[in-house]
Amino acid sequence: PRAIRLEDYAPPQWRVDTVHLDFDLDPERTRVRSRMELTRLVDGSAPLVLNGQDLGLEGLQVDGRDWPEDRRSLEPERLVLHDLPATCVVELETVLEPRANTALEGLYVSGGNFCTQCEAEGFRRITWFPDRPDVLTVYTVRLEADRATCPVLLSNGNPVETGDLPGGRHYAVWHDPFPKPSYLFALVAGDLVCQQDRFTTRSGREVDLRIYVQRHNLDRCDHAMVSLKKAMRWDEETFGREYDLDIYMIVAVDDFNMGAMENKGLNVFNSKYVLARPETATDDDFVAIEGVIAHEYFHNWSGNRVTCRDWFQLSLKEGLTVFRDQEFTADQSLRAVKRIHDVQHLRSLQFPEDAGPMAHPVRPRSYIEINNFYTMTVYEKGAEVVRMIQTLVGREGFRRGLDLYFQRHDGQAVTTEDFVRAMEDATGRDLGPFRLWYEQAGTPRLEVDGHHDAATATYRLTVRQSCPPTPDQPEKRPMHIPLRMALLDPSGRPLPLRLHGDGDGEAPPVERVLDVTEAEQTFVFQGVEAPPVPSLLRGFSAPVKLQFPYTHEDLAFLMAHDGDDFNRWEAGQQLAVKVLLAQVRALQAGEEPRLDPALEAAFARVLEDEALDAALVAEALTLPGEGYLAEQMEVVDVDAIHRARRFTRQALGRALAGRWRARHDALADSRGGDAVAMGRRRLRDLCLAYLCAPGEKEALALARSRYEQAQDMTGTMGALRALMDHPGPERDEALADFEARWRQDPLVLDKWFALQAASGAPGTRERVEALMAHPGFSLRNPNRVRALLGTFAMGNPVHFHAADGEGYRLVTEAILELDALNPQVAARLATSLVRWRRFDAARQERMRAALERIVARPGGSPDVYEVASRALA
Ligand code: B3K
Ligand code: ZN
Numbered sequence: 001p002r003a004i005r006l007e008d009y010a011p012p013q014w015r016v017d018t019v020h021l022d023f024d025l026d027p028e029r030t031r032v033r034s035r036m037e038l039t040r041l042v043d044g045s046a047p048l049v050l051n052g053q054d055l056g057l058e059g060l061q062v063d064g065r066d067w068p069e070d071r072r073s074l075e076p077e078r079l080v081l082h083d084l085p086a087t088c089v090v091e092l093e094t095v096l097e098p099r100a101n102t103a104l105e106g107l108y109v110s111g112g113n114f115c116t117q118c119e120a121e122g123f124r125r126i127t128w129f130p131d132r133p134d135v136l137t138v139y140t141v142r143l144e145a146d147r148a149t150c151p152v153l154l155s156n157g158n159p160v161e162t163g164d165l166p167g168g169r170h171y172a173v174w175h176d177p178f179p180k181p182s183y184l185f186a187l188v189a190g191d192l193v194c195q196q197d198r199f200t201t202r203s204g205r206e207v208d209l210r211i212y213v214q215r216h217n218l219d220r221c222d223h224a225m226v227s228l229k230k231a232m233r234w235d236e237e238t239f240g241r242e243y244d245l246d247i248y249m250i251v252a253v254d255d256f257n258m259g260a261m262e263n264k265g266l267n268v269f270n271s272k273y274v275l276a277r278p279e280t281a282t283d284d285d286f287v288a289i290e291g292v293i294a295h296e297y298f299h300n301w302s303g304n305r306v307t308c309r310d311w312f313q314l315s316l317k318e319g320l321t322v323f324r325d326q327e328f329t330a331d332q333s334l335r336a337v338k339r340i341h342d343v344q345h346l347r348s349l350q351f352p353e354d355a356g357p358m359a360h361p362v363r364p365r366s367y368i369e370i371n372n373f374y375t376m377t378v379y380e381k382g383a384e385v386v387r388m389i390q391t392l393v394g395r396e397g398f399r400r401g402l403d404l405y406f407q408r409h410d411g412q413a414v415t416t417e418d419f420v421r422a423m424e425d426a427t428g429r430d431l432g433p434f435r436l437w438y439e440q441a442g443t444p445r446l447e448v449d450g451h452h453d454a455a456t457a458t459y460r461l462t463v464r465q466s467c468p469p470t471p472d473q474p475e476k477r478p479m480h481i482p483l484r485m486a487l488l489d490p491s492g493r494p495l496p497l498r499l500h501g502d503g504d505g506e507a508p509p510v511e512r513v514l515d516v517t518e519a520e521q522t523f524v525f526q527g528v529e530a531p532p533v534p535s536l537l538r539g540f541s542a543p544v545k546l547q548f549p550y551t552h553e554d555l556a557f558l559m560a561h562d563g564d565d566f567n568r569w570e571a572g573q574q575l576a577v578k579v580l581l582a583q584v585r586a587l588q589a590g591e592e593p594r595l596d597p598a599l600e601a602a603f604a605r606v607l608e609d610e611a612l613d614a615a616l617v618a619e620a621l622t623l624p625g626e627g628y629l630a631e632q633m634e635v636v637d638v639d640a641i642h643r644a645r646r647f648t649r650q651a652l653g654r655a656l657a658g659r660w661r662a663r664h665d666a667l668a669d670s671r672g673g674d675a676v677a678m679g680r681r682r683l684r685d686l687c688l689a690y691l692c693a694p695g696e697k698e699a700l701a702l703a704r705s706r707y708e709q710a711q712d713m714t715g716t717m718g719a720l721r722a723l724m725d726h727p728g729p730e731r732d733e734a735l736a737d738f739e740a741r742w743r744q745d746p747l748v749l750d751k752w753f754a755l756q757a758a759s760g761a762p763g764t765r766e767r768v769e770a771l772m773a774h775p776g777f778s779l780r781n782p783n784r785v786r787a788l789l790g791t792f793a794m795g796n797p798v799h800f801h802a803a804d805g806e807g808y809r810l811v812t813e814a815i816l817e818l819d820a821l822n823p824q825v826a827a828r829l830a831t832s833l834v835r836w837r838r839f840d841a842a843r844q845e846r847m848r849a850a851l852e853r854i855v856a857r858p859g860g861s862p863d864v865y866e867v868a869s870r871a872l873a
Helices: 215-220 222-239 283-298 311-332 335-354 376-409 416-427 433-439 552-561 565-588 597-608 614-620 626-631 638-655 657-666 675-692 697-709 713-723 729-742 746-758 764-771 782-795 806-821 823-833 841-856 862-872
Strands: 014-024 030-040 048-051 059-062 072-074 078-081 087-096 106-110 113-117 137-146 152-155 158-165 169-180 187-190 193-200 206-213 247-253 266-270 445-453 458-466 481-488 512-516 520-526 533-536 545-547
Touching: 113 247, 113 266, 137 152, 137 187, 152 169, 187 266, 193 215, 193 222, 206 215, 206 222, 222 247, 222 283, 222 311, 247 283, 266 283, 283 311, 283 675, 283 713, 311 335, 311 376, 311 416, 335 376, 335 565, 335 614, 335 626, 376 416, 376 433, 376 481, 416 433, 445 533, 458 481, 458 512, 481 552, 533 552, 552 565, 552 597, 565 597, 565 614, 565 626, 565 638, 597 614, 597 638, 597 657, 614 675, 626 638, 638 657, 638 675, 657 675, 675 697, 675 713, 697 713, 697 729, 713 729, 713 746, 729 746, 746 764, 746 782, 764 782, 764 806, 782 806, 782 823, 806 823, 806 841, 806 862, 823 841, 823 862, 841 862
Parallel strands: 014 137, 206 247, 247 266, 445 545
Antiparallel strands: 014 030, 030 087, 048 078, 059 087, 072 078, 106 113, 113 187, 137 169, 152 187, 158 169, 193 206, 445 458, 458 520, 481 512, 481 533
């Protein structure tokens, strides 16, 4: 397989003025006719290059005449037409087999219905076309299908015409007035019903809202519809963005490689991110659905109206749109809790990616398979980069910058550079050195130290930055890092921050954003009488790893006094990390771990703080995950990490049993769908988990009865999760009951698969292997694969990395089998093996052997090949 490089980018030589597509739909044999009006953009005789993948060519005409064989070359993935007139009409015909398409890219069948997935390069599996995001054109689409099996025929834009045809067939024509790249094309056809609503935009446009699902799911659409309307209103109010067509459609399909897709006017969703009722979906599901619905809706501006010039610019739309959906969710809930979740996500998934062989800049420089670059780095780190820009130019400046960006580039395919320039032009702020965030991979480290001088009443903060080497980038330059901070005096009050060189004019602020731009920099604060405790990187103002020589007492002090909710949580996390890593060392030395009294005291205080929001209490009482702890170790010791964390959970469960129980019982009746009620339920279930951690009979019986009495899926899962690590009748009966009740409901059964795959109990690998033969499991469905195998490989380090190598074997065999069906999903699963160098010699050897087996296999996909070969490089 060949690498595509950013430096090779060349603008298109032809413009497609319009395209007409005609689909004669049949699951075994679909005929696609395409008619393009073309204009050559360059002088001379530039040939027309069309992309195609696994496509035949049934007919080719130019300006109504067959085009001679000697003026075309048909390569495996390209069709090149020579000597075309400077303007012409090209018509071609292809035939597809949607039912046989298991890769779920291009046109395929899911649940008996037709649907498409074109981003990034799926359109070339439908017809020959310049399948690149900088070729925008106006689409008219005609769909024809069997009326009985396909009563609904949808495509992008507005409906134009429908009608009946002989032989029980019918047709529909759709026209999308907005020029778009081929990756935003979509069609859906099948036996679907819809929930309908209306939205009036602030300028008075009436929009018809529709959510299409299979009939038996119609009672699970309310939440998605409410979320959509909230998102539409929020984007008007927050960013002045209004919807632009007369109809907005969402279709839920069961077989989908990702979460959802923002096709213009016709979003196609993984049903997991649409369908929800309290009986079938947890609070987390409800929140995730609201977020994904919003994300895809926000793409209508950040992605569709202004799109990417090439796929190296992917973060232009994804980083920005993730930032927008994060802000939306923050406004619907507790901002600090949302920030905590986003940072946990970033640290547990993006930081490891950035420290491993798949590390790449937010704007990558090369790829073999673009689908492998829909990564945590492009999405989540990309969103952090946008957030830092907002921090640097201020909220109002950011809004002006975004307005300018949309106004300047509406209808264009642009680059991240265009985005940054709009921010600069609108605000006057120089973001020159900041651009390095797009180019340089790796997570920067900030080593900070403080020194108080009583004689001069000054506090010197010294900041050193560095960034570890990443593939192809051995040397790193210093970045522009916004460091939001405060200094707390001994009573916990924030001090006025007067820096050396400030004027005497206004009263100094109590919080500042320091511009860290050099490898080493010192900031001297004046008028600091007593040694302060610094509160650093408030709100996680940059995606970096911060180190400061805090004592246990400093961290306990910050937990009690920091005015920044995020940093109060962070202080508790850092305290827990210190304690857990000390236990890991003890275990490695053959000693018994012990519960640190400072941690116990901190937990007791937080647990009794009735004034704090339940959601924040729950976050503060959640120990750092095994993955995050692993990141702090030179050589990862999965067993010691797992044992330390389990020990601490059990010890805290025992030591504070009375308090867990009291808080649990006080929260017993927590109903409602708002963020406050969700926070109460989260805390309730966390208390139950701590109560059950030591495995005492009484606590397990409580969980069992909570399972019996649960009113909704949140309560059911809370009870089940508390039981999962304790093999025995309570757990087994509850699991059996769950399976019997939800066997017919794939999305709910996925929770049952994931619970078992995540269990720390002995025999988990055997269980996962047995579950692959469960009638509800299928390698053909990405959600099933993610629930069972994804959870096992990415969310269960102690069993996946079992010393006997059986975890690796199971996952490797699944990757190989899956690769023949669905390369994208197989490649995702393969990323679980790439950080093999982080483990001890014996595990390294087994993981490397697994990767070599994958690379060596003849006929594997480029997707999986790219992941495995980068890991071995
Ligand atoms: N843009 C899509 C992702 C497409 C995946 C291509 N393999 C979903 C999203 O980010 O909104
Ligand atoms: Zn997106």
